[in-house]
Amino acid sequence: MALPVDAQAESAGYAHPERLVSTAWLAEHLGQPGLVVVESDEDVLLYDTGHVPGSVKVDWHTELNDPVTRDYVDGERFAALMRAKGISRDSTVVIYGDRNNWWAAYALWVFTLFGHPDVRLLDGGRAKWAAEGRELTTAVPEPVAADYPVVERDDSRVRAFKDDVLAHLGSPLIDVRSPGEYTGELLHMPDYPQEGAVRGGHVPGARNVPWATAAAEDATFRPLEELRALYEGGAGLSPEDDVVVYCRIGERSSHTWFVLTHLLGYDRVRNYDGSWTEWGNSVRVPIETGSGQ
DSSP, rough: OOOOOHHHHHTOOOOGGGGGOOHHHHHHOOOOOOEEEEOOSSSSGGGGBBBBBTOOOOOOHSSBSSSSSSBOOOHHHHHHHHTTTTOOOTTTTEOOOOOOHHHHHHHHHHHHHOOSSSSETTTTTHHHHHHHOOOBBOOOOOOOOOOOOOOOOOOOOEEEHHHHHHHHHOOOEEEOOHHHHHHHOOSSSTTTOSSOOOSBOOOOTTTEGGGGBBTTTTTOOOOOHHHHIIIIIOOOOOOTTTEEEEEESSHHHHHHHHHHIIIIIOOOOEEESHHHHHHHTTTTOBBSSSOOO
């Protein structure tokens, strides 16, 4: 049975408050039957330095991605992962992580590909939990193996591929990378190795809304009206739009996908996880450089 919706998320006015929990809600429900807490970070060593008591770690690189093909794990591998983490199909899963929940949102998006019914994000993630002085532990739980069915991954609703983006040119596209990556000045994020793609720039027609602008200083999501101003007033989107979001490999754009889908309530948002690493290296695909807007 799913755990109750966080009243704080409901009062915030987001479209799908059932996808978000506060640190207070998590602290109140820790250890409750049916709840599994998952930490998924960019820094995959961070979990070992201290984590929310009872939480299990999911490594985005080794556990969510296929080891050979650039793709996600299939239904068999996902089911095996869930069983090993003690997650059943009716578990309420709360995911949190570092860097404003950047990779936590990515993990939640992958869970969505398999249609896990109740998966939520911890608003503010690891940073807010720690800043509030809440308990962290290095004790690693030993989950009881759960029963999780093999579910075929469904990419059709929330995932876009290169050909989908080519067909989508002229329709709403949001590039969530930094302004320097968007203009073509940088081939990777600031302060990271410049190895992202052969060419710099953005998909023609894309608007630039850096992903982290959706987060407040304490790493929580900005209030509803501020998010509307950012994506609707600033980028010209409307809830009826068919939107594709992208970044470098689909992780930052998962965060924006979460905002548009679960906080603003857009029904048609797809994440192009091939993103600039694929687009900027592909033969004969069009690009634009400069501010573009």
